[in-house]
Amino acid sequence: MSKQGGSITRRLAILAGCALAVAPPALAHRSQTVLTTVMWNPAVSMLEVTHRVHNADAEAWLSQQGQGGGAAAMDITVVRNQAQMMLYVEAHFGLNDGGAKIALEPLGAEIEGEALLLYQQCKLVAPPKALAIDNRILRDVFDGQTNLVNVRLAQRTRTLIFSGSDGVKKAEGLL
Amino acid sequence: MKLGWFAAVAVALLVSGTAVADANKQTKGKFDDKFRQLEVDLPTPNTYRTASGAPGESYWQQQADYTINATLDEVKKRITATGTITYRNNSPHALNYIWLQLDQNTFKEDSVSRRTARAVSPPMAAVSDSVSMASLRQLQAYKETPLGFEIQSVTDGGSRALRYTINDTMMRIDLPQPLAPKATANIKLAWAFNIVDYNLFGGRAGYEQFIDSDTYTFFQAQWIPRLAAYTDYTGWQHKQFLGQGEFTLEFGNYDVSITAPADHIVPATGVLQNPNEVLSAEQRSRLAQARREFDKPMYIVTPEEALANEKEGTTATKTWRWKASNVRDFAWASSRKFIWDAMNVKQPEGGDVLAQSFFPNEGDPLWSLYSTRAVAHTIDVYSEFSFPYPYPNAISVNTWLGGGMEYPMISFNGYRPVKDEKTGKKTYTRQAKNGLVGVVIHEVGHNYFPMIVNSDERQWTWMDEGLNSFLEFMAELRWDENFPVMGGNSNSLDEIGSYMMSEDQVPIMTNSESVIKFGSNAYDKPAAALTVLRETVMGRELFDFAFKEYARRWKFKRPTPSDFFRTMEDASGTDLDWFWRGWFYTTDHVDIALNGVREYRLSTKNPEVEAPLRRERQDATRPEPVTVTENREKGLQTYVQKHPDAKDFYDANDEFVVNNKDLNDYATFQEGLKEPDKSAFARALRENPYIYFVDFENKGGLVSPLPLKFTFDDGATKEIMIPAEIWRVDNVKVTKMFVETKKVVSIELDSKHQTADAVRSNNAFPQRNEPSRLDVFRAGARGEARNQMAEALTELRAKKAEPDSPAAPITPAPQ
Numbered sequence: 001m002s003k004q005g006g007s008i009t010r011r012l013a014i015l016a017g018c019a020l021a022v023a024p025p026a027l028a029h030r031s032q033t034v035l036t037t038v039m040w041n042p043a044v045s046m047l048e049v050t051h052r053v054h055n056a057d058a059e060a061w062l063s064q065q066g067q068g069g070g071a072a073a074m075d076i077t078v079v080r081n082q083a084q085m086m087l088y089v090e091a092h093f094g095l096n097d098g099g100a101k102i103a104l105e106p107l108g109a110e111i112e113g114e115a116l117l118l119y120q121q122c123k124l125v126a127p128p129k130a131l132a133i134d135n136r137i138l139r140d141v142f143d144g145q146t147n148l149v150n151v152r153l154a155q156r157t158r159t160l161i162f163s164g165s166d167g168v169k170k171a172e173g174l175l
Numbered sequence: 176m177k178l179g180w181f182a183a184v185a186v187a188l189l190v191s192g193t194a195v196a197d198a199n200k201q202t203k204g205k206f207d208d209k210f211r212q213l214e215v216d217l218p219t220p221n222t223y224r225t226a227s228g229a230p231g232e233s234y235w236q237q238q239a240d241y242t243i244n245a246t247l248d249e250v251k252k253r254i255t256a257t258g259t260i261t262y263r264n265n266s267p268h269a270l271n272y273i274w275l276q277l278d279q280n281t282f283k284e285d286s287v288s289r290r291t292a293r294a295v296s297p298p299m300a301a302v303s304d305s306v307s308m309a310s311l312r313q314l315q316a317y318k319e320t321p322l323g324f325e326i327q328s329v330t331d332g333g334s335r336a337l338r339y340t341i342n343d344t345m346m347r348i349d350l351p352q353p354l355a356p357k358a359t360a361n362i363k364l365a366w367a368f369n370i371v372d373y374n375l376f377g378g379r380a381g382y383e384q385f386i387d388s389d390t391y392t393f394f395q396a397q398w399i400p401r402l403a404a405y406t407d408y409t410g411w412q413h414k415q416f417l418g419q420g421e422f423t424l425e426f427g428n429y430d431v432s433i434t435a436p437a438d439h440i441v442p443a444t445g446v447l448q449n450p451n452e453v454l455s456a457e458q459r460s461r462l463a464q465a466r467r468e469f470d471k472p473m474y475i476v477t478p479e480e481a482l483a484n485e486k487e488g489t490t491a492t493k494t495w496r497w498k499a500s501n502v503r504d505f506a507w508a509s510s511r512k513f514i515w516d517a518m519n520v521k522q523p524e525g526g527d528v529l530a531q532s533f534f535p536n537e538g539d540p541l542w543s544l545y546s547t548r549a550v551a552h553t554i555d556v557y558s559e560f561s562f563p564y565p566y567p568n569a570i571s572v573n574t575w576l577g578g579g580m581e582y583p584m585i586s587f588n589g590y591r592p593v594k595d596e597k598t599g600k601k602t603y604t605r606q607a608k609n610g611l612v613g614v615v616i617h618e619v620g621h622n623y624f625p626m627i628v629n630s631d632e633r634q635w636t637w638m639d640e641g642l643n644s645f646l647e648f649m650a651e652l653r654w655d656e657n658f659p660v661m662g663g664n665s666n667s668l669d670e671i672g673s674y675m676m677s678e679d680q681v682p683i684m685t686n687s688e689s690v691i692k693f694g695s696n697a698y699d700k701p702a703a704a705l706t707v708l709r710e711t712v713m714g715r716e717l718f719d720f721a722f723k724e725y726a727r728r729w730k731f732k733r734p735t736p737s738d739f740f741r742t743m744e745d746a747s748g749t750d751l752d753w754f755w756r757g758w759f760y761t762t763d764h765v766d767i768a769l770n771g772v773r774e775y776r777l778s779t780k781n782p783e784v785e786a787p788l789r790r791e792r793q794d795a796t797r798p799e800p801v802t803v804t805e806n807r808e809k810g811l812q813t814y815v816q817k818h819p820d821a822k823d824f825y826d827a828n829d830e831f832v833v834n835n836k837d838l839n840d841y842a843t844f845q846e847g848l849k850e851p852d853k854s855a856f857a858r859a860l861r862e863n864p865y866i867y868f869v870d871f872e873n874k875g876g877l878v879s880p881l882p883l884k885f886t887f888d889d890g891a892t893k894e895i896m897i898p899a900e901i902w903r904v905d906n907v908k909v910t911k912m913f914v915e916t917k918k919v920v921s922i923e924l925d926s927k928h929q930t931a932d933a934v935r936s937n938n939a940f941p942q943r944n945e946p947s948r949l950d951v952f953r954a955g956a957r958g959e960a961r962n963q964m965a966e967a968l969t970e971l972r973a974k975k976a977e978p979d980s981p982a983a984p985i986t987p988a989p990q
Contacts, residue, residue, distance in 0.1 A: 032577060033694065035662065037673065041947050048949040052662060055606030056590065060576070063593035074593050075604060083967035106968060108952055108961045114606050115663030119949050132302050142577070143309040144377060146296075148692065150673050159679035159692065163296045167305035 032057050032142045036093070036135065040127040040153040047127065047153075049104060049120040051089055051137065058085055058116045061141050076116050082109040089118055089137055096132035096168075097124075127153040130172040135162040209878050210903045213752040216760075217737040223407040228741030229728050236733055238263040239402035239427040246434040246492075247393060247509055252382055254398055255367040259332075262360045262402060269353040270405070273360070275346045278397035278416045279368050282322035282376060287343045288417045289317075297691055316375045324400065325367045332361030344416040345403060364400055379580045380506070380587070385537065390485050392510035392535060394574040394587050399505065402427075404631070408735055414633045420687030421632035421639075424503040426731060430496075435509045437491035438484055440476060442515075442533045442570050443507035444584045445499030453493050458515075465517035466529060472516040472547035475531075481514040482536050499583065501565075501731060503629055506582035508533060508572045516543060520551045525563025528554055534573035541592050541603045541611055546571045549615035549654075556650040557623050560719065561726035569622065571615050579614040581621030588614045612654060617647045628726055629733045636687040637759075638736060641701025648702055661699055671695075671703040672933025675764035676875075683759045684736065703931055704758040711880055711929045712754060712899065713747055721746035753899060757877045766875030768937035769924045775866040777859050780844050782837035790831040867913045869922060869940075875933060878902040884926040887917040894926075 035052040058076045065084065075081060086106050095102040107119035131151060139145045139162065146163040153174045160169050197215045201207070220226035222233035243258035264270055281288045294304070329337045329348060338349045354360050370393065373381035380396035404412040404423040412423040435441050441453070450459055461475045476484075488511070499505060512535035520528040532546035550571050554564045570585040577589035590611035592603035620643050624630065630638035648667055651658040662670040674680065674695040681691060683701055690696045709718040724746040725739055740755045757763055778785055815821050848856060871881060881897035901909055913919075924938040932938060936945035946954070 035673075039947060041950065043950070046949070048947055050948055054610075054663075055604065056577075056610045059593055059604055059606065074602065076606070079963040080967045080971075083964050083971055086964070086968060087971055106964070107949060108964050110952065113657075113659035113663030113665065114609055115659070117663075117948070119952055121949060139307065143307075144578070148695075150677060152676070156678060157673070157676040159674075159677040161296045161692065165294060165305050165307045165310050166296055167303040169295075170302045 032138060032145045034135075034137045034145070034147045036137075036147065036149045038095070038131070038133075038149065038151045038153070045123060045125065047095075047102065047104075047122045047124050049093075049095075049122075051093065051118040051120075053085070053116045053118065053137070055111065055114055055116055057138055057142070061085070061088070061138060064141065077111055079109075082116065082118070085109070085116065086118055089120075092134075092136040092138075092140075093120075094134040095122075096134075097128040098130060098132075102128075102131075127175060129175050130170060131174065132168050132170045133160055134168045135160075139163070207906065209757060209906045210753045210900070211756075213740065213755055217740065218408065218735070221407075224735065224738055226741065227745040228725070228738045228743070229745075230732055233267075234732065235265045235267070235407065237265050237402070237405050237425050239425045240429070241399065241427060241505070242430045243399060243505075244432045244434075245398075247395075247436075247439075249391070249393075249436050249439075252370045252372075253367060254370060254395065256399070257363070257365045258399065260362045260364065260400075260402060262354070262362065264354045264356055264358055264360070266405060266407075267356050269355050270350065271353050272347050272349045273354070273362075273405075274403035274411045274413075275348065275400040276403050276412075276416065276422070277324045277326075277341065277344050277346050277400055278422070280323040280341075280344045281416050281418060282317075282371055282378070284317060284322075286323070287415050291417065313375055316372065320369050322369055322371060322376075326400070327365040327367065328363070330363045332363070334363065337362070342415075345413070346400065366400060368398070370395070373575060383575060385512070385535070388485065390510075390512050390535075392508065392512055392574060394506070394508040394572060396504070396506040396580065396582055396587075397422075401425075401504070404733070406631075406733060409631075409634075412631070412633060414686075414688070416633075417688050419690070419693060420634065420636065422504070423631045423633040424629070426501055426503050426629065429499040429502060429505045431498075431505055431507075432494050432496045433507060433509070434492050434494045436489055436511065437493045438487060438489045438511045439493075439509045440511070440513040440515055440533060441495040441507060441509045442513075442531065442572060442585060443495070443497045444502055444505045444582060445497040446567055448496040448498055449494075453495050462517065466519050466527070468518045469521055470518070472518040472530070472532070472543075474514065474516050474543075476513060476515040478514050478536055478539055478543070481512060485510075485512040485535075487511070499566075502583035503626060504582050506585050506587075508574065508585070508587070510535065512536065513572075514539065514543070516547050518547055518551060520554050520564075520569075522554070522558060522563045525558070525565065526567065528564050528567060528569050530554065530569050532571045532573070538573040538591050540601065541590065541607060542573055545608060545611050546573070546588070546615055549612045550619050552654055553616045553619040553650055556653050557620050557646055560646055560649065561623050561628075561723060562730055564622065565627065565730075566622070569619055571619060577610070577614075579618035581618045581626065583622065583626045586615070586618035586621065588618055590614060609655075609659060613647065613651060613658075613660075616650045616654070617643060620647055620650065623726065627731060628729045629731070631733065631735065632687065634686055635684070635736055636690065636693070636697035637683050637701040638734070638739065640697045641683070642705070642739075644698040644702035645705040648706065661702075666928055667699065667703045667706055668931040669928050671699055671931050672764060674700065675762075675877075675931070676766075676933050680762050682761055700758070704754075707758075707929065707931055708743075708751070708754060711882065711896075712751070713749055717747040717749060718743075753878055753903075761876070763876030764933050765877045765879045765931045766873075766934045766937075767879055767881065767924060767930070767932060768872040768874050768934075769869065769922065769940050770872050770937070771870040772919075772922060772940045773868040774919070775868070777864065777866065779860055781841055782833040786831040786833050786837070790829065793831075862916065865915045865918050867915065867919060867922075868910055869913060870908070870910050871924075872908050873902060873906055874937075878906050879930045879932070881911075882925050882927065882929060884923045885913075885915070885919050886921045886923075887915070888920050889917060891917070 032054065037050045039048045041048050055076050059074050062074045062076065062081055086109060095104065102122050104120035104122050107121050109116060109118045133149055135147045135149055137147055146161060149160045151158045151171045151174055156174060158171045158174060160171055199211060222231040225231045240261040241258055243256055245254055245256035247254060262273060280286055329339045331337055340347045348362060350360060371378055371381040373383050380394055382391050382393045384391055402425050404425055414420060429445060433441055458475050461473065465473050465475060513533040514536065515533050517529055517531040520530050522528065530547050530550035532542055534542040534546065550569050554569060558564055566584050568584045571588050572585060574587040575589045576591055579586060579588040590607055592601040592607060594601045621639065624642045625632055625639035632639055648660040651660050652665065657665050659665055661667040664670050674692065680696065681689065683696060709715060721743045725742040728742060729738065744751050815826060878899045880899045883895050883897065885893045897911060922940045925932045
């Protein structure tokens with residue numbers, strides 16, 4: 001399920017009528033997944049984003065960064081490695097509010113059980129009614145990577161799935 | 176195609192099916208009876224499957240035995256094989272034709288699977304198109320190597336050619352004359368196929384190349400044209416293999432000879448028949464010793480021997496002969512890279528099992544430590560929940576980096592240590608260890624479901640993946656109490672809520688190929704459901720008995736969902752229709768709100784007692800107006816204070832003063848009380864209880880038991896469980912009365928997180944503010960960690976800006 005390689009995502013290109021993604025069939029055990037939750041916190045007028053990355057996947061990614069340093073360089077409990085992962089996530093996850101990019105700022109990271117939790121936030125006047133979401137986290141690392149994004153800004157919960165060749169997707173009717 | 180449409184179809188089909196079958200219709204109002212019986216929606220019981228959920232007196236299943244000779248061409252990465260299938264028709268029907276499954280054909284260029292592959296995964300539409308490098312590599316690889324079965328001959332037992340027709344991943348063989356009930360047909364086949372490169376095509380079998388050492392492991396499954404299932408509930412299994420819905424298979428006996436390079440080690444389903452020919456004397460001696468090891472595994476092939484072996488290579492071959500009885504499939508692996516360890520598992524009931532692992536040096540040190548131990552642990556725990564493991568071997572093979580795949584007696588599993596690219600040193604973390612232990616438990620656990628309890632995976636993924644994930648979680652928590660069974664959490668019920676709240680999901684009882692969010696739907700949600708059923712709804716005693724009864728009833732047989740639902744009810748004496756309906760047939764979630772609590776004391780009706788209490792309550796609820804207080808503090812006097820002569824009866828007596836009418840009414844009340852009410856009222860006055868009316872609202876739709884924790888003013892606590900049946904006549908709002916001897920200061924719903932309640936902010940009285948995860952993080956004692964993170968980010972940003980992924984070279988084509 002896992003190997004090195006680059007993924008491609010083209011900015012708003014149009015390619016008609018062609019099935020490009022031939023995702024490997026799912027195994028009987030789950031493949032790599034990053035679960036992202038986007039929530040609105042009315043108490044602080046904040047859009048809050050949590051990425052849950054399996055520690056083993058994060059460490060596999062770290063091992064490919066060629067930093068040396070032995071086990072410590074691949075240990076995701078090390079804050080510096082979490083920061084490196086945060087920078088990677090910043091480059092591979094984005095939110096767009098009807099034309100304007102939402103500037104997510106990193107809040108921090110922590111380990112919970114078997115997962116690395118990465119937190120981002122953005123102060124907004126009001127929750128967005130729709131979001132364009134780009135999620136390429138670890139999809140350039142694992143071919144079978146399937147990412148889920150749960151968006152819950154009010155009463156409704158919408159889910160987007162990113163796998164194969166998926167590019168930017170839009171979640172509407174959020175409020 | 177949008178997911179919304181896709182999901183809606185599935186739900187609409189389900190609902191319309193219900194409407195047709197169910198004579199009950201709510202034609203006035205909107206009441207949805209969540210407790211209406213499921214019998215009208217389940218298949219009618221018959222002599223094959225009873226209303227109790229057991230196999231009926233006329234239950235039958237077919238049998239397919241295989242004798243196969245196969246050769247692995249290591250250089251060409253190709254399998255060639257011949258085989259004879261002996262098919263016994265145990266059905267009461269004459270069969271004009273039989274169907275085989277050609278699952279390798281899913282890789283063919285014109286397969287339904289490939290032609291229906293989507294460019295964008297549902298749900299919701301993409302706003303931009305993109306192509307991954309992996310997709311490009313895969314598309315190119317498809318053109319380079321023809322894939323899928325090459326059927327070379329199909330003949331009967333007398334070597335006469337049989338007419339056959341291939342329909343995508345299935346092949347119909349027309350029989351010269353109908354195969355009568357109890358009759359046997361022999362089909363001879365010759366076939367070949369090119370083995371898929373797992374790194375390119377994924378799937379459930381193939382080969383893996385280790386680029387650094389140019390070495391390989393081969394792991395073969397879906398490599399035989401296998402008999403399609405013919406059943407009492409669907410006739411011939413006729414759903415093509417599209418990649419997601421797995422396999423529907425018949426039990427049988429296998430006699431398989433595999434010719435492979437002479438320096439390969441070949442583990443497989445079954446029992447090795449010729450160890451003297453393929454194993455060294457040293458290996459045979461160690462194997463015999465391993466059968467006496469019950470505490471920890473020992474090597475049959477050591478890491479050093481495997482490393483030396485993989486560097487040599489040979490053109491000579493050896494043939495390994497394996498026999499397996501009463502299995503529904505046969506898989507094998509082959510490599511000169513394999514380390515091999517083993518230990519024996521002694522079962523309280525049933526025979527000994529040799530737990531084994533085969534893995535390349537790349538899997539160590541992790542695999543030597545944990546794989547075989549996890550195999551043994553799986554057998555211990557799963558057998559406790561079901562039946563003794565019936566086969567002599569249980570094998571875990573390392574075939575890839577992540578994930579796993581199950582076959583009878585053998586499973587292909589992932590997780591390896593990571594290697595530092597500069598130092599070359601291998602290390603692993605706790606997370607990688609848990610990953611390996613978890614995947615081995617899961618895949619070896621599949622021996623029970625569906626390899627022995629032979630459910631139809633092509634139709635209902637949850638029947639094996641869901642039940643198996645449930646037992647996996649049980650086994651993991653018996654490995655380590657803090658084992659992160661789901662999403663990093665040791666409590667799956669804290670994790671499943673976010674999935675169950677989403678609008679973008681389908682019911683569990685959706686056909687496998689139409690399931691979206693496969694892992695959450697078919698693995699996690701049913702596992703969470705069974706956890707709720709065991710720990711909260713039924714209790715362990717009833718659940719464990721019924722679950723074991725299901726496993727034992729359907730061991731080596733083919734159950735359907737209704738057989739599971741019915742057995743769990745029949746063996747526990749519990750009507751669970753509401754539970755199956757809510758958890759398996761709908762997309763409701765659990766969100767019960769504790770909306771309000773009202774406290775009462777019993778009224779004595781005696782005005783001498785009650786009037787002062789009413790005055791006290793009024794004083795407590797109506798504080799003196801600020802104006803009055805300020806006036807007094809400034810020394811201002813009221814008019815009547817300045818003019819006492821203006822006072823009268825009303826100034827001396829407030830509205831709570833007891834008058835004669837009140838006393839007369841009380842006397843009338845006492846005279847009117849007759850037995851037994853008089854004694855009951857007198858006793859209640861003596862006990863003087865606190866009476867609470869508690870309001871609950873079902874916001875998520877799924878009815879749920881109400882586990883409540885009361886905390887009293889003296890600090891004592893009390894827990895009670897209100898069964899889900901409290902919702903049976905109103906599944907939206909319900910009020911429950913509690914009578915307590917002490918004053919209650921708080922009530923919490925689901926304090927132990929045992930119902931999968933997805934919204935916890937409305938679960939307590941007095942209401943608690945549930946901070947968001949980020950609120951907790953911001954407020955937590957993690958200031959130092961945050962500062963360290965900020966410093967690291969600043970340093971890393973300064974050092975090197977993180978490059979984006981390689982640019983995507985697709986552009987609109989010229990018009």
